[in-house]
Amino acid sequence: MSEKTVSLSRRRFLGGMLTSAAAGMIGPSLITGKAFAAETKAADLTGVTHWGAFRARVVDGKLTEVKPFEKDIFPSDMLMGIRDDLYSPARVRYPMVRLDWLKKRHNSDTTQRGDNRFVRVSWDQALDFFYEELERVQKTYGPAGLYAGHTGWKANGVYHNCIAAMQRAVGLHGTFVKKVGDYSTGAxxxxxxxxxxxxxxxxxxxxxxxxxxxxxxxxxxxxxxxxxxxxxxxxxxxxxxxxxxxxxxxxxxxxxxxxxxxxxxxxxxxxxxxxxxxxxxxxxxxxxxxxxxxxxxxxxxxxxxxxxxxxxxxxxxxxxxxxxxxxxxxxxxxxxxxxxxxxxxxxxxxxxxxxxxxxxxxxxxxxxxxxxxxxxxxxxxxxxxxxxxxxxxxxxxxxxxxxxxxPTRNYVKVPGFTGSAPNGKPKYNGDFGKFSKTIPVARFVDSMLEPGKTIDFNGRKVTLPAIKMAIFTGCNPFHHHQDRNRMIQGWQKLETAIAIDHHWTATCRFADIVLPATTSYERNDIDGFGNHSRRGILANRKIVEPLFEARNDIEIFADLCKRFGQEKTFTEGRNEMEWLEHLYTQAQKGAKDKGIKMPSFAEFWGGEGYFEFDKASEKLWVRHEAFRKEPExxxxxxxxxxxxxxxxxxxxxGYEDCPAHPTWMEPVERSHGGAGSKKFPLHMQSCHPKDRIHSQLSGAKGLRESYEVAGREPVYMSPADAKARGIKNGDVVRVFNDRGQVLAGAVVSDRYKDGVIRIFEGAWYNPAEGGKIGTLCKNGDPNVLTRDLRSSKLAQATTAHTALVQVEKYTGPALKVTAFDGPEMVKA
The missing domain is CATH 3.40.228.10 (Dimethylsulfoxide Reductase, domain 2)
Structure with missing residues (x-):
């Protein structure tokens, strides 16, 4: 399976997803640069994603066709994963509770987390459990026992912001531990x-x-x-x-x-x-x-x-x-x-x-x-x-x-649903005691494993809180974080873990309560079109009704708030369309002050669903020019x-690992003659993938099959490194070090330097034995192999790219990837 073969497979997939006219336009190269206006009909619904806007055709309530938005002349191939993403077998269909947690609640056997056995429950049961655990943790441990600060690449839209909804609702109940920083640019x-x-x-x-x-x-x-x-x-x-x-x-x-x-x-x-x-x-x-x-x-x-x-x-x-x-x-x-x-x-x-x-x-x-x-x-x-x-x-x-x-245009931004309710006050506003209220995000597993430990961070001391309950929505920390074995150890210290998502990620599989959320294709919203360019504003139309028992995050958390009398404070008395009109009207007022004439909300929503700011307002700009001209x-x-x-x-x-000026310091492990390279000679890159957004779209079968090799995540390596190990294109290989082992499909490419391999981050963790420390990952999750080590005392950031490995041809028993099959539904 060479890079050329992967590309051909990709073209066949894309050709099958698009109409014949559009298929010739998008192709495998993003830089084709062709318009799609002729392909669009007024009845097509607009949708928004992190990888671009699109038009959707719906027949009998089902999404049948996806085309790039006609204003985007350089659309991403990832748009072609939308239909499979919506109808993926990995969708979370119903509220589910882990078997042993259902029986014993916070006293459950946490070593069973990740075994993928769940019991279907009603929404009322699931939210009752959620609320009861919030009450128990706040009363027993106070705010230091609750972590609800994790964030990630939530779905697009200014209103259906799942992280804001979660933090508003949980914040109305009580205070909690938050994170600072992120995994992308932590140092x-x-x-x-x-x-x-x-x-x-x-x-x-x-x-x-x-x-x-x-x-x-x-x-x-x-x-x-x-x-x-x-x-x-x-x-x-x-x-x-x-x-x-x-x-x-x-x-x-x-x-x-x-x-x-x-x-x-x-x-x-x-x-x-x-x-x-x-x-x-x-x-x-x-x-x-x-x-x-x-x-x-x-x-x-x-x-x-x-x-x-x-x-x-x-x-x-x-x-x-x-x-x-x-x-x-x-x-x-x-x-x-x-x-x-x-x-x-x-x-x-x-x-x-x-x-x-x-x-x-x-x-x-x-x-x-x-x-x-x-x-x-x-x-x-x-x-x-x-x-x-x-x-x-x-x-x-x-x-x-x-x-x-x-260049940025003269624009206004549509404000969003915020993580705190106006005039809202938490039911529990407890004392964090000796613990810190915020932690560096890359140290949140440390808080599970070493509560009470004091660490240095950017000039201050942080005492890690004793996290007993964690809530995750719109993010997948089992993609974010390094060293799966250490993560699993940390997860076993939690008494309750809750995940709200629309796909069965590893985070869901390691949760106790899993709630099914809608995708952005199943709700109405508004989003900006063009990030730094601020080109326009787009309507995100509900393309299909929510599948199975999925509910949007606002509905989920409003229902949770109802259990402690804060529903109206949470919603501010508005439904979905009233919120969208309210947020749009706020932008409209700002536009008037800037001399921008926007259509009314009724005209915007009932019409094309797109408003573009004047291109003539673009201004050229030089970064740091003002400082250079007027340094004082x-x-x-x-x-x-x-x-x-x-x-x-x-x-x-006085940090020994971050001196007062730029300094060369040997990393803890390094290829090409550095520490650890005799035993594990290959440097593993785990950079951002080109076929998905982190772990998003992994559940889109057709898109995934356009790049995977031997039914799993590819690993890229040089011809010399492959030859030295007897590896050929398409072979299943074992990538390993002292921290773990994964299976991947080999792609041999002369684009890679000898001694360097790549497995893109975002591959779904798929342990051969769910919840077991040290088990083989069948789907090539690179964070099985990475080290959970701080960058320095200053940033306490991730060091995912400091990872040495070895690769060998896999000769063990055939292991089918099951990451995308959903849970094993059992009876209590």
Missing amino acids: AQVILPRVVGSTEVYAQQTSWPLVMKNAKNIVFWGSDPIKNLQAGWSTPAHDVYGYYKQLKDMVGAGKIRAISIDPVVSDTQAYLGCEQISVNPQTDVPMMLGMAHTMYTEELYDEDFVYDYCEGFDKFVPYLTGESDGQPKTAEWASKICGVSADTIKSLARTCAKERTQFIGGWCVQRMHHGEQWAWMLVVLSAMTGQVGLPGGGFGFGWHYNGAGV LEALGTPSGLIEIYSEEIAKL
Whole structure:
């Protein structure tokens, strides 16, 4: 099963899902760029997703056809998974309760969690259980015993926000433990405010027209926008791909030099036809230091910018030159670690210093042990060029997210349903005692296993609460978190776990109470079209009536609130359509203040269901330009108001794993000669997939079958690594280390550097023996193999990309993937 074979299989799937006219348009490449207006009929219903807007055709109450929204000329292939997602066998159909929990409640045998045996109950029974457990936990343990703070990529829509609904309802009952940070950018979002005064990672970037007009070089450092820009937090318009088409032409014509620094040939590199510098995994910081050393010793850096706009460069230089530790950070030194020749490092440093260079940083590189150092060092490199705040120069960490770089229009945003009710007061407002109210999200399993432990986090002490009950909605922590064995141990400490979802994810299988939620296709809502571009507002029409006994989250939590007399406070006395009109009208009022004329709600909803803001209002913009022009009036949010190359505040913290300036520190395990590489020589990447949104759409059979190999998640590896292990395309292989083992289907590809493999995150965990620690995962969940280790005391972030493994051809008994079959329904 080569990459070419996978692509052909994908085309056959897409062709079968679309009408013949549309099938020829979407194809396997996202960058086709064709309109769909001719395919649309007035009767088609609009829908919204994280991967794009669509039109739906319904016959006799069933979804029969999906087409991309005609305003999106670069639609994602993922739209073709919608019908299978809606009608998936993995749908949660009824309220269900784990067998032993039903018998013994909070005294159940928690080692049985994950065995997939559930009893069907009525909605009233399930919500009674839910409420009774809220009461018991608040009375017995107080708010420190309840965790309802986890979040994830909820379904689109401003009203049906499942996380807001859950936190509003649970918050009306009592206070609870919340999380801070996220898994996507955990290290970067903590270090960057201390370096440049803002989180940066989710921010709008310099407008693409200005980049292409002014940049001579674009460096994609661990970033793959072509793959990742398919998705957005609101509904993406995919306008950004038009700029990548232009960039491709400019790269081909030699007008812009594009370089991808990545051990893998990314989709972006393949599309643009740009250069690659194949760095050894986790060694980007030595390469950066080698570049900085070259700029400094050859006097290529912008001395005026460094001293006018930066703080602490003089304290960083002794480390760079080796004066402080005896090791000059030369290109030759860096080359031995990162695998890139010294000449290449020096050449790139000279190019970036002499010519306008836009650094585009991704997020995977900071999801490593000491990931803070990479983000910090990319800022330092850019600062040394003196180009921060110039069009086509400087750094950015959000280019692959939300269509960054597309100019923003004059717009208003439709407000959403919020996580706190106006004038609402909790029934229980207990004392957290010695425990902290908030925890770093990547340490929530630690709270289950080590309650009372005090950890350092970003300059403060956090005492981990003793979590006894956890509620999850619109998220799947059995995809988010690392080290399945440790997770299962933590889950066994919980007395009650509740999951609200529309698919039987592993989180549902490890829950005690599972409630069936609707998909966005089964309810009405409103969403923005275009994220950073703010192109318009879309109606999300209910396409079909809720399947089985699914209910939307607002209904679920309103019914829960009824049990303690807070239903009206929760709903504010409005039903679904009244809420949508209320939220739309709020936006309409804001639009009037901005000189934007919007149709009435009746006209919007009863008409096309789409309103577009004026394209003529787009404004070109340069990130950090205001700071560059007026460093005193537009100071950064750092203590000095400047870019902090050396941080006095971090120095005061005294964290041994996060010094006061960017520093190379060996990760706990590293391939290509690093720690642990003799036993487990392969570095495993587990980056964002290109065929789903994290674990969403895994239940869409046709889409899944277009990329899976041997009926399971693929693992990608180099020809040399495959040959050395006797592995061929299509083989089932065992990927393993001391933390666990998974089965996957081999795809041999010359796009992968020797010593590097990839299993995309989001594969559903499918243990051979449910709930058993150490069991084999049949479906290739990479987090069976990852390490649950902090990035540093500063960020306490995930280190999913610090993972070494070995691969061998699987010769054991045939094991069928059962992750998508739903639960075993039993009688009490």
